[in-house]
Amino acid sequence: MISFLKDVSREMRKVSWPKGNELTKYTIIVIMTVIFVTIYFTIVDLGITQILELF
Incomplete structure (x- = not known):
């Protein structure tokens, strides 16, 4: 276990x-997406609901 943690740390x-500034830019991109x-x-969900209500 100790060896694993040392490898992870390395x-x-x-x-x-x-x-x-990169982190801010990436965060804004993720939020906008x-x-x-x-x-x-x-x-799309509202459209499908409207179509189903017609029948």
């Missing part, structure tokens, strides 16, 4: 972490 030091997908599926 690998985590190799990770290239994003800078503050989630909003877009939510709106899209809401419209």
Whole structure:
């Protein structure tokens, strides 16, 4: 277990972490994507509901 944790620690030091402005940009992109997908599926769901109510 100790060996595993040492290996994890060693690998985590190799990770290239994003800078503050990159992190902000990526966060905004993720939030906008989630909003877009939510709106899209809401419209699709409302459309399917309207079609089903016609029958």
